[in-house]
Amino acid sequence: MLPAAAVFHFPWEVNCGAVQEGESVRTFGRWVFVTKGHRLVSYQPEESRATLSAQHASKEHNVVIHTLFVEPFNPIIGAQYLVLGETENAEGVGVMVHARVLNCVDGVNIALLQKAINEQRSFFRERECKQGDAAQPADAT
Amino acid sequence: MQAATMEQVEEPPSLLWGLDPIFSAFARLYVRDILQMTESTQVPGIYFYNSHPISKVDVLGTVVYKREREDFFCYGVDDGTGVINCLCWKSDLLKGQEDPGKSKGQTSDGALRGFNPVTELKKLRQSQQNRCHVEIGELLRVRGPVKTARQQREIKASTYYKVNDPVMAVQIAWMMEVPQLYRVCYDKPLQLHPTATGDPAISPLSKATNIIKNFCQQKSVTRFRPYDVQDLLQPLISTGPQTTSADMEPVAGPSASQQLRQLVKKVLVMLQDEGLIYRKVKSQDEVYHVTAQDKDLLIAVKDIIKEDSKREKYAEKGCHILHILSAVRQRYSLNVSKAALELVLKSLECNSDIVSTSDNHYTVF
Numbered sequence: 001m002l003p004a005a006a007v008f009h010f011p012w013e014v015n016c017g018a019v020q021e022g023e024s025v026r027t028f029g030r031w032v033f034v035t036k037g038h039r040l041v042s043y044q045p046e047e048s049r050a051t052l053s054a055q056h057a058s059k060e061h062n063v064v065i066h067t068l069f070v071e072p073f074n075p076i077i078g079a080q081y082l083v084l085g086e087t088e089n090a091e092g093v094g095v096m097v098h099a100r101v102l103n104c105v106d107g108v109n110i111a112l113l114q115k116a117i118n119e120q121r122s123f124f125r126e127r128e129c130k131q132g133d134a135a136q137p138a139d140a141t
Numbered sequence: 142m143q144a145a146t147m148e149q150v151e152e153p154p155s156l157l158w159g160l161d162p163i164f165s166a167f168a169r170l171y172v173r174d175i176l177q178m179t180e181s182t183q184v185p186g187i188y189f190y191n192s193h194p195i196s197k198v199d200v201l202g203t204v205v206y207k208r209e210r211e212d213f214f215c216y217g218v219d220d221g222t223g224v225i226n227c228l229c230w231k232s233d234l235l236k237g238q239e240d241p242g243k244s245k246g247q248t249s250d251g252a253l254r255g256f257n258p259v260t261e262l263k264k265l266r267q268s269q270q271n272r273c274h275v276e277i278g279e280l281l282r283v284r285g286p287v288k289t290a291r292q293q294r295e296i297k298a299s300t301y302y303k304v305n306d307p308v309m310a311v312q313i314a315w316m317m318e319v320p321q322l323y324r325v326c327y328d329k330p331l332q333l334h335p336t337a338t339g340d341p342a343i344s345p346l347s348k349a350t351n352i353i354k355n356f357c358q359q360k361s362v363t364r365f366r367p368y369d370v371q372d373l374l375q376p377l378i379s380t381g382p383q384t385t386s387a388d389m390e391p392v393a394g395p396s397a398s399q400q401l402r403q404l405v406k407k408v409l410v411m412l413q414d415e416g417l418i419y420r421k422v423k424s425q426d427e428v429y430h431v432t433a434q435d436k437d438l439l440i441a442v443k444d445i446i447k448e449d450s451k452r453e454k455y456a457e458k459g460c461h462i463l464h465i466l467s468a469v470r471q472r473y474s475l476n477v478s479k480a481a482l483e484l485v486l487k488s489l490e491c492n493s494d495i496v497s498t499s500d501n502h503y504t505v506f
């Protein structure tokens with residue numbers, strides 16, 4: 001069976017949103033595509049746990065990654081990574097991403113990637129608005 | 142649900158699909174849209190996105206699922222909006238992988254001699270094989286027709302290859318481009334209604350001009366008056382009141398006969414501009430001469446060129462078209478337009494009555 005689509009999310013969204021959304025994310029089995037210049041800051045192979053960190057609005061955001069499914073991989077401390085996986089509220093660590101894909105993308109143009117993600121989001125928002133407008137008069141008649 | 146049923150109703154007839162440029166292109170749709178678009182009721186295998194007929198798609202995404210069979214790979218491709226199965230047939234290259242070991246001796250020979258097409262071909266095949274072997278987490282580009290098998294939508298890849306994208310440059314470019322494509326092409330409704338093709342203001346007029354042109358040609362008409370052709374255009378007015386009403390709105394609902402007279406007027410102006418007809422004498426009696434059938438005009442032009450080519454001034458290069466025009470206006474009719482004269486000159490040249498010496502210069506031998 002195919003897994004659900006992994007939607008792009010910025011690391012700070014995973015962290016902040018997860019506090020409220022953590023439960024629903026897990027129960028509905030939604031998958032999260034985490035990105036935006038995560039730098040690998042630590043890796044504990046014995047626990048299969050890595051920590052990625054990103055800066056946003058002068059704050060440091062950490063995301064804990066469960067790496068069991070993607071091992072063995074070559075951890076480069078300080079390099080940028082792209083994670084694709086499922087989020088889970090783990091005890092003690094908060095939100096943890098069970099990585100299905102962990103790609104080193106060191107050298108990626110973060111600003112451009114962020115722009116592309118926002119572009120895609122605004123496109124979908126625009127379209128949903130339009131569809132909503134179109135549906136309403138149809139309902140009324 | 143409602144949107145889906147509405148689309149079904151609006152499904153354009155298959156005869157018109159080819160008029161949509163998206164139909165014959167690989168549409169770069171989001172996987173989400175590929176999964177949701179409705180299948181045609183007329184032809185299975187054709188889908189509709191926003192009433193655009195889609196036959197094949199172009200997708201770029203991360204491989205999140207992989208299954209290998211004897212003859213094909215099944216890749217789940219995730220582009221961030223959805224996941225779709227891609228059926229990728231193995232080429233003969235991928236199946237016959239025992240060859241490299243067998244011909245090892247030859248390769249070393251080839252290396253000594255420098256360039257060896259056989260080894261180069263082998264290298265090419267090797268890299269092609271590498272491109273076709275995709276692991277989970279790698280980027281894959283797939284193009285091909287969409288298919289629905291066991292209620293699941295999938296892409297039957299006609300081309301597929303691994304994309305090397307270490308710094309996500311390809312993915313970012315793709316993400317920037319696709320929304321633009323949607324705005325410019327896929328989300329723009331295509332007007333395929335046969336009555337409204339093209340510019341609404343032009344279509345009845347061009348139809349009318351064609352009718353008159355055909356009439357003049359078939360019946361070898363030499364001249365006519367407006368009321369002679371009025372009846373020919375009658376069907377255009379009576380059958381299409383809805384189509385003409387849109388572009389005639391400012392006239393505030395003219396009667397059918399008024400519309401007809403206006404149409405005839407417009408057509409005659411257009412035909413005069415093209416030079417197909419002209420009025421020899423401008424008087425109360427509106428008589429239009431058909432340029433191509435006007436033997437007198439042809440002879441007049443020919444005579445002018447014949448005479449004036451003998452003059453010293455034009456002997457070398459021949460007569461310029463503007464000189465001929467002014468001469469025709471002086472000696473034959475004031476109202477001959479340049480377009481009409483050009484037509485006459487062309488037909489004379491086709492009959493080898495005159496010869497063009499250079500651009501816009503004509504002479505007689």
